[in-house]
Every structure is written in structure tokens, then in C-alpha cells.
Amino acid sequence: MSAELVAGIAQWLRRLGGGVTGAVAQLGFVARFLVAVLWNTPHAFRRIHLTLREIYFTGVLSLVIILMSGLFVGMVLSLQGYETLKRYGADEQLGILVALALVRELGPVISGLLFASRAGSAITAEIGLMKTTEQLAAMEMMAVDPLARVVAPRFWGGVISMPLLAALFSAAGIFGGYLVGVRLIGIDSGAFWGQMQAGVDFWPDVTNGIIKSVVFGAAVSLISVFEGYNARPTAEGVASATTRTVVVSSLAILALDFVMTAFMFRGGNAV
Amino acid sequence: MTIPRGKIVAIMGGSGCGKTTILRLIGGQLRPQSGRVRVGGLSVPDLAPSALYELRRRFGMLFQFGALFTDMSVFENIAFPMREHTALPEELIRDLVLMKLQAVGLRGAAQLMPTELSGGMARRVALARAIALDPLLVLYDEPFAGLDPISLGVVGQLIRRLNDALSITSIVVTHDVYESLKIVDYLYFVSEGRVIASGTPDEVRASSDRFVRQFVDGAPDGPVPFHYPAPAYREELFADVG
Numbered sequence: 303m304s305a306e307l308v309a310g311i312a313q314w315l316r317r318l319g320g321g322v323t324g325a326v327a328q329l330g331f332v333a334r335f336l337v338a339v340l341w342n343t344p345h346a347f348r349r350i351h352l353t354l355r356e357i358y359f360t361g362v363l364s365l366v367i368i369l370m371s372g373l374f375v376g377m378v379l380s381l382q383g384y385e386t387l388k389r390y391g392a393d394e395q396l397g398i399l400v401a402l403a404l405v406r407e408l409g410p411v412i413s414g415l416l417f418a419s420r421a422g423s424a425i426t427a428e429i430g431l432m433k434t435t436e437q438l439a440a441m442e443m444m445a446v447d448p449l450a451r452v453v454a455p456r457f458w459g460g461v462i463s464m465p466l467l468a469a470l471f472s473a474a475g476i477f478g479g480y481l482v483g484v485r486l487i488g489i490d491s492g493a494f495w496g497q498m499q500a501g502v503d504f505w506p507d508v509t510n511g512i513i514k515s516v517v518f519g520a521a522v523s524l525i526s527v528f529e530g531y532n533a534r535p536t537a538e539g540v541a542s543a544t545t546r547t548v549v550v551s552s553l554a555i556l557a558l559d560f561v562m563t564a565f566m567f568r569g570g571n572a573v
Numbered sequence: 574m575t576i577p578r579g580k581i582v583a584i585m586g587g588s589g590c591g592k593t594t595i596l597r598l599i600g601g602q603l604r605p606q607s608g609r610v611r612v613g614g615l616s617v618p619d620l621a622p623s624a625l626y627e628l629r630r631r632f633g634m635l636f637q638f639g640a641l642f643t644d645m646s647v648f649e650n651i652a653f654p655m656r657e658h659t660a661l662p663e664e665l666i667r668d669l670v671l672m673k674l675q676a677v678g679l680r681g682a683a684q685l686m687p688t689e690l691s692g693g694m695a696r697r698v699a700l701a702r703a704i705a706l707d708p709l710l711v712l713y714d715e716p717f718a719g720l721d722p723i724s725l726g727v728v729g730q731l732i733r734r735l736n737d738a739l740s741i742t743s744i745v746v747t748h749d750v751y752e753s754l755k756i757v758d759y760l761y762f763v764s765e766g767r768v769i770a771s772g773t774p775d776e777v778r779a780s781s782d783r784f785v786r787q788f789v790d791g792a793p794d795g796p797v798p799f800h801y802p803a804p805a806y807r808e809e810l811f812a813d814v815g
Contacts, residue, residue, distance in 0.1 A: 440640035
């Protein structure tokens, strides 16, 4: 083997090792940040109006996009599902298909993705700009911890809003499915709702969806506040932090969804 | 470097010579790699976080561009430290905020948002916020940067008047030598991380130190060179000619 080749491989290995240790260190940094946020949570909750304000900004103001998207996703689901089910003569089962797909999977995942791009990016940009304009430093100099005053309320606002948004997304989707399936295509209304009621269980179907949406909410909120708080204090720094929030949050949602689904449906049966 | 109680001390130097770093060391936002920082007998870098926060409650700091909270009105900005650190009733906070605003001449601007203020007004609001809790020590980071001559005079006079009326100790980090000479009690000149000259305003005006002279006269070349370090001009220009 030539010396050049050996040197090339060595350099590649070094870069790989550097990348891995860098990623682990970053993960540790995020974990410590999470602990710091949780540690400051009681202090933040003593001023509960701050968290309520964040629930309003991240939750209430996301309602339009969440409800509209849910409605359309449900309508498409109903059209596509009907086409497939009809081939097996099972078109009466449309209600189950729409409800299960939304409650177990699409509700948490799509509302999580929308939440990351609508609310997560706003949180990152806001905290990043507060850092750039020295507002966070000013707070520290006034002996007010920005983790308690700025970061923790936004984190909890997201964690609380996300499951509620996912539930509303699913509800809007089911209504959209009803509009297309029953009103447009003409499936029997009683069959649609009856099958749904019989085929969808609160445990595990609905609870699994709730667990997912809580986990997605925590992941997106943590990534958003972390990126904002650690953004480079320049215009480009805030811009790239905002982009990273959306990209990393979206990937995290999809990866976590796979892992959680694999655990929840062990051996082909819903647990 | 010592800063006596009740005086206004200016720390002067060119851009990027570590002036703001000194303020961050005093405020405990940075730790010194060597040397000591003591405020009122306490060593700042050795304080536990809770003690540091306790100390910071007696500080006020004016940031270069005000650093007002952009999501709050002028009134709320000044009420912020009071609400965070005291349990005063709302009527009292209102009266205190109006008194602070009256002191900086902006009582009429209480309900404006920070984005509606001019640079000079924002600086005065930030000053009112810095003195909201009647601090012992106020740190000013470039209080004169980017102000028109009238605002400049107003801010300079406010720093002097507030210092004397409230018996504050003030540390002013700046490169504006004319404004500083008008209001401060003592000046330190800093270059490349060390104190190279100091004195009262009269001593500074009469100084023959080369660096001080360059600074006071605004000469483009001197101990602080005009050129950033670079290879010889001729060599670099003709490098590709060979």
C-alpha cells in the first residue's frame, strides 16, 4: 500500500472520529441545556402569565394553519382510501382508515412538522435576535436569568401546545374525511361513524398518538430554544439557526416517529 | 486600575482594545484568565451564581445600543427590574417609573415602544432602566456612540447629574475623548489589553504621552499605526511580476 493511500485513510478516519466526538459533545451540550431549562422551570411557572402568553403565540396563532391543513389532509385521505378500499369491496371501512391514519400517525407527524416551521422558527428567531441586540445580556446584568424568563416559558408553551394542536389536526382531518366520504362520495353516514367507533380504541390508538405528539412537542421546542439561545449573535447567525431549527426538527420528528412506532407495534400487533 | 466610590471614571481606547471586556469582567459575564476583579471587597470571579446575582442587583448597566426589550413599552422596560426584584404594589411602581422617566426627560414617552424612539431617546430610556433600582455602580458601554451633538450633550450631562444626585459610582467605557473630558473625574487609557496612561482631565489635556496625544488630537498615525500589519507594500504588489 502506498504511503499516500495510508495517509488518506488516516485522514478520513480522523475526520470521521472528529465528526462523531463532535456530535456526541453537541448532544451532551443539548442535554445539559435541557437540564438547565427544567431546573429553571419552577421559577418560570411562578410567573405563569409568561407561559400562557407563549401558548397563545405558538398554539392559538397556529390554529388556522393546523385546522386548514388537517381538513385538506383528511379530504385527500378519504379520496385515496376510498379508491383502494372499493377494490376489495370494503368501502364502508373508510371511517376506520381515515381515523386510524390520522390519530396514530398523520395527526402528530404533520402537525409536528407544521409546528416546527410555523412556531419553532419564530421562537429561534426571537431568542436569537434578543441575543444579537444584547437583550439577554441586559437581563443577566439585571440579575434576571434568561433561562427562567425567556427560554423556559417558550419551551413549556411549545410542549403544552403541540398535543392540543395534534388533536385538533386529527379532528379537522376526520371532519374533512367525513365531508368527502359521506357528503361527496355518498358512503352511508351511519357506517362511516359506526365503523370508526368500533375500530378505533382509546387505548392504544389514541394514547399512542398523544404520546407521540407530546414527544414531538418537547423535541421541537427544545431544538428551537437551543438554536436560538446558542445562535451566533449576527444576522447570518440568526438566519442559519432558524434554518437549522426547521431542518433538525423535521428530521427529529420523522426519526423519532419511526422509533416510537416500532416500539408501539411490536410483532405486528398494536400494543 | 482602581475606581473610587462616587466618582465617574472613563476607560478609553481604540475600537477592539478590550474596553467592553473590562465591563463584562466587572459584571461577572466573563472570567479573567489571570488577574483579579474586586467590587466592594468581593472577588467577582469567585462568587457563586446566587451571590453574583445578588451583587448584580446593585449594578446598573447601559448597553451600547440600549438593549431595550423590544416587546415591551418604555414604561414596562423600566418597570421590569422593579417587578422582577421587588414586591412593590403597582401604584408605587408606576410612580417610581414616572420619576425615573422625569429624570431623563422622557415622561411623555412612557407609552411608546422602543422601535418608535430615536437613538438618543433609546439611550436615555436605557439609562432610566439602569438606575431603576438605585444602583451603587453603573457601567456605561459606549454611551456616546452614534448620537447627534444635542443628544450627546444631554446624555453626558445626565451621567454627571445622576452620578452626583444618587451618589453612584460610574464607569464609562468610551472612545469619545471630548465628551469624557467634560464630565469625568479620572481617565484610564487602554491599549492592547494594558493600561498605558491615566490621569484627571486636566492632566490628560496637558499630557505629553505620545499615545494620549494621538488619542486626544485624533491623529491618524502614531503609536497606534494607520496600517494593519501586512507584508511590505512593494513586495505584495509585484509578487506576481516575479
